[in-house]
Amino acid sequence: MKKLLRPHILNMEPYTPIIPFEVLSEQLGIPANKIIKLDANENPYGILPAVAKALQDLSNAHIYPDPESRFLRRALAEYHQLPVENILTGAGADELIDLILRLFINPGEVILNCPPTFGMYAFDTAVNGGRVVNIPRLDDFSVDADALLNAIEKYQPKLLFLANPNNPDGGLLSPKIIDALLEQNLLLVLDEAYMEFAPPNASYIHQASERENLIVLRTFSKWAGLAGLRVGYGVFPSALMPYLWTAKQPYNISVAASEAALAALRHARELEEIGQKIITERERLFKALKEITYLKPYPSKSNFILCRVLGREAAKLKADLASSGILVRYFSNPGLDDHIRISVGTPEQMDVLLEYLTTKSTETTQF
Ligand SMILES: Cc1ncc(COP(=O)(O)O)c(C=O)c1O
The missing domain is CATH 3.40.640.10 (Type I PLP-dependent aspartate aminotransferase-like (Major domain))
Incomplete structure (x- = not known):
């Protein structure tokens, strides 16, 4: 069968998506509603009530x-x-x-x-x-x-x-x-x-x-x-x-x-207001990340912030955060393997993240 495949498909690298939310929740033993999901730039406020109603109806x-x-x-x-x-x-x-x-x-x-x-x-x-x-x-x-x-x-x-x-x-x-x-x-x-x-x-x-x-x-x-x-x-x-x-x-x-x-x-107005909240939170997050000695955040006009991780392994930092229920994105590709990308969440989620990064993560292995 394999020889029937189109040659370019045979030689192709598969796309590596993030691990699905439910699967991760099972792997980590943390209920899905306790996970702070900052790895796929989704909207932390979820859908509008009007959208939920439209789906219900x-x-x-x-x-x-x-x-x-x-x-x-x-x-x-x-x-x-x-x-x-x-x-x-x-x-x-x-x-x-x-x-x-x-x-x-x-x-x-x-x-x-x-x-x-x-x-x-x-x-x-x-x-x-x-x-x-x-x-x-x-x-x-x-x-x-x-x-x-x-x-x-x-x-x-x-x-x-x-x-x-x-x-x-x-x-x-x-x-x-x-x-x-x-x-x-x-x-x-x-x-x-x-x-x-x-x-x-x-x-x-x-x-x-x-x-x-x-x-x-x-x-x-x-x-x-x-x-x-x-x-x-x-x-x-x-x-x-x-x-x-x-x-x-x-x-x-x-x-x-x-x-x-x-x-x-x-209800675009409401979405625009939520967008503004995310932008405000992005700016607060950026300032706070700049204060963390082992992170170098890049200015962003989006709903996430990329950080270079200095003096410690980014992969380990990502894994440690995950075991505490905070998911950020790590890329293993060359040039990015010392970075993590953090989606902007709600102020409460960002407080938990920043608390972790400024206190608990000092325990992460350094090199
Ligand atoms: C730059 C960019 N374009 C497009 C997409 C995908 O958008 P959609 O969910 O509409 O397929 C993403 C998702 O991460 C993205 O980062």
């Missing part, structure tokens, strides 16, 4: 969803003041990343990737038989603009994915770099999964429907707290829309996801 889950997600797309168009014709929804931004690659990439074609960054760009490129060429970021995690522009000239890639703000460091791209990339002969995909936590003028969402070579992706997973329901969207150039409609899975947004996202948009 679902009456048409036995019927296939609208393949065009008309109501949701209309609500998004109204929320952003954008043409509905340029908006496509997906089962998370993840589905749209894969869809874009499926539309453009022939086996063996090159996609440039700027690690450290969100793993799905390289993963989906590999699934689609593309070849990833890495252009590593600089020490401060900003994009190496010169190297990237040189690589664009050399490889002539069709697409370029960049997270703005970037995951895992939370930094924004400079408008100068974005403008230079928009001048290139490629389709730029700006992944704005965390843009709701950044200054409003940093977004390029309003340019995507006006330009020919810009896609902007967004998600309900982070600011709206719907990560478990899988709903995201993108704003695309008009010329691309017919092909996206042709290639997309027809029933990609479930009835539940659609109703939840609609309820979230009807």
Whole structure:
């Protein structure tokens, strides 16, 4: 059987997702509601009461969803003041990343990737038989603009994915770099999964429907707290829309996801207030982390903070935190293996974390 598989799948590295919440709770022997989950940049406030109500009241889950997600797309168009014709929804931004690659990439074609960054760009490129060429970021995690522009000239890639703000460091791209990339002969995909936590003028969402070579992706997973329901969207150039409609899975947004996202948009004000709370807490967390001698936090415009761990093992710190029921993200990849990424939680959760980091963790092995 194995020999029947497509060769690029045989040679592919699997995606390493975080261990599911329930499984970890079982492994640690800590009840799920006692775990402080700061490892996947989810919304610590959960879903809005209005979303819970919409889910409770679902009456048409036995019927296939609208393949065009008309109501949701209309609500998004109204929320952003954008043409509905340029908006496509997906089962998370993840589905749209894969869809874009499926539309453009022939086996063996090159996609440039700027690690450290969100793993799905390289993963989906590999699934689609593309070849990833890495252009590593600089020490401060900003994009190496010169190297990237040189690589664009050399490889002539069709697409370029960049997270703005970037995951895992939370930094924004400079408008100068974005403008230079928009001048290139490629389709730029700006992944704005965390843009709701950044200054409003940093977004390029309003340019995507006006330009020919810009896609902007967004998600309900982070600011709206719907990560478990899988709903995201993108704003695309008009010329691309017919092909996206042709290639997309027809029933990609479930009835539940659609109703939840609609309820979230009807209460967008409340979500914006929660977003503000998270931003305020991020700034407090950043200041507090700076005071911890063995951590070097990077400034973030997102809902997480990346910290370099100095003089001790980051993996051990992550494991010690986990055994106390505090989950943070550790990456074993070279260049990041001495870092942890902490999602911004509620003030109460951050107090517990900071208490641990300033007192208990002095017991962690040092080297
Ligand atoms: C930069 C970035 N884009 C997209 C996603 C995934 O979004 P979704 O949950 O909508 O698939 C993530 C999730 O961590 C992310 O970090």
